[in-house]
Amino acid sequence: MKNIIKGRAYVVGDSVDTDVIIPARFLTTDNANELAAHCMEDLDKDFSKKVKTGDIIVAGDNFGCGSSREHAPIAIKASGISAVIAKSFARIFLRNCINIGLMVFVCDMKKDTRPGDEITVDMQKGEIANARTKKIYQVKPVPEFIKKIVSSGGLLNYAVQRRK
Amino acid sequence: MNYVENILSHASGRKSTSAGEYIEARCDTVLMNDVTGPLAVKEFLKRGKKIKNPGSVVIVCDHFTPNKDIKSAENVKFLRDFAKKQKIRFFEIGDGGVEHVILPEKGIVKPGDVVIGADSHTCTYGALGAFSTGVGSTDAAFAMLTGKIWFMVPEVMEFVYSGKKGKFITGKDLILLTIGKIGVNGANYKAMKFAGPVIRALSMDERFTMCNMAIEAGGKAGFVVPDKKTAEYIKGRPGKKARVFADGASAQTLKMDISSVKPLVAAPHLPDKVGPAAKMNKVKIDQAVIGSCTNGRISDFAQAAKIMKGRKISAGLRCIILPGSQQVYAEALKKGYIETFLKAGCVIAPPTCGPCLGGHMGILAGGETAISTTNRNFVGRMGATSSRVYLASPYTAAASALRGRIISPEQL
Secondary structure, three states, X not given: OOOEEEEEEEEOOOOOEHHHHOOHHHXXXXXXXXXXXXXXXXXXXXXXXXXXXXXXXXXXXXXXXXXXXXXXXXXXXXXXXXXXXXXXXXXXXXXXXXXXXXEEEXXXXXXXXXXXXXXXXXXXXXXXXXXXOOOEEEOOOOOHHHHHHHHOOOHHHHHHHHHO | OOHHHHHHHHHOOOOOOOOOOEEEEEOOEEEEEOOOHHHHHHHHHHHOOOOOOHHHEEEEOOOOOOOOOHHHHHHHHXXXXXXXXXXXXXXXXXXXXXXXXXXXXXXXXXXXXXXXXXXXXXXXXXXXXXXXXXXXXHHHHHHHHHOEEEEEOOOEEEEEEEOOOOOOOOHHXXXXXXXXXXXXXXXXXXXXXXXXXXXXXXXXXXXXXXXXXXXXXXXXXXXXXXXXXXXXXXXXXXXOOOOOOOOOOOOEXXXXXXXXXXXXXXXXXXXXXXXXXXXXXXXXXXXXXXXXXXXXXXXXXXXXXXXXXOOOOOOOOEEEEEOOEHHHHHHHHHOOHHHHHHHHOOEEOOOOOHHHHOOOOOOEXXXXXXXXXXXXXXXXXXXXXXXXXXXXXXXHHHHHHHHOEOOOHHHO
16 A cells, blocks of 8 residues: 555535535446546536546545445546545545545645645655645544555455455 | 444444444345445455345335436346345335335334445434444445444434424424534434434334434434334334344433424525525425435325315426335325325326436426425435425425425415
């Protein structure tokens, strides 16, 4: 697992729900690339054109609230987003990210982050830095049990490895 | 230990558990639908051949059924074939309906069970005293492989309702009141316990409505500790026996006197934007939707029919009635509610999630407004991103359909 994640910030507000992350009209497929083409479409129709591989979503409270559709984190991951940082996450969305291996960090930094800021996450140190503001934030530590799932490469790999 | 801790320690084979601990628990029921199921099954099939505990797995195709297009038809076919091969329960549309309406109806969920569903409204079954929560497709695949699920044991946030319930006040109004008070993430990660004299007197249907919307406050689960009404509900239904667990102290308690509460509505675009229906009279509506896993049970249609009996819906308005299950449909027909709706000018749709999530059977055009007994009013939830959804009880939705504007049923 990489210990440093670096990318440009894509900033969103509070309670970004899974219906805007991937609207129901696209839920007849689970193809990651098809989903990515419509990611965040109802919030920002140019999202898929704007984001570059490695970008980091920086959000406020309650990111990913609403439906349990795993299509939402799949769409975000396949868009090239390397991590999502939010003040808080809705729980089903957070589980889904852990289970599919999309990196998520709980950190309250949205209010002083601007779109395009260079963000660096140092997972070893548990720190996030904003290059423009020179601010350094502490990440909420990850429980051991969750670390095991993530280091196995997701929940199902964890299940298979444990079976051996 | 409280009720949730007791259920989860039993299900994880431990002597005790407490809030904040990570556990692996046995799943009594694992539910999937036509949106989340295909992904779960594909992930399962990459790593396993036979479901660990086939008796626990249930598939209900309800989101885009009757199949709205070729892709959704292929998804349902894929799940039907998988169910046949694995010998798991699969409900055809003629014997089914909306997942969270039919599982209790058919006796699949019982008090004390641990239920996971790859659908966020799986929290509905807390009304029966199950520990029941929504998860993703990968979790469902894991549960098919192992028979288990990982959880963090949640804290219990208790809501105690007292006072005299006003006319036209339903479980929907109480849960909207609660979400309005604590916000859309006010109960994030927590189990919401609904208690007090008002809940004890509340029908099972309305308890289902309240637990169903726990997720709209971020809740991991919603529940009512089983009582006489629960026992009456499960009596005579097939399936295994209920498990009985003791309750204990909650981490947090919120008391509400509801005597002065008037019919409520949640305005776009979050379920916590709650205010009295009577103060939203300027909002003109194009469509009313009555049904869903939130309010698609027989007493919901009894309430709507009571308002609509002998009256007509406003000219130029569409009112869509979606019975939650075939059984509810049959009962509504027998009791004359369907005839009331038809005479009022409503259209009756088959049991399906349909427009609730913007699937089909009543999608909104740009700029249109709906009042709906469903659970979410997010941007674009029922159609165009510039459409708007107001959430309300069946009484309030029916009254508003008659007037063509949002009104409180007291204003009729």
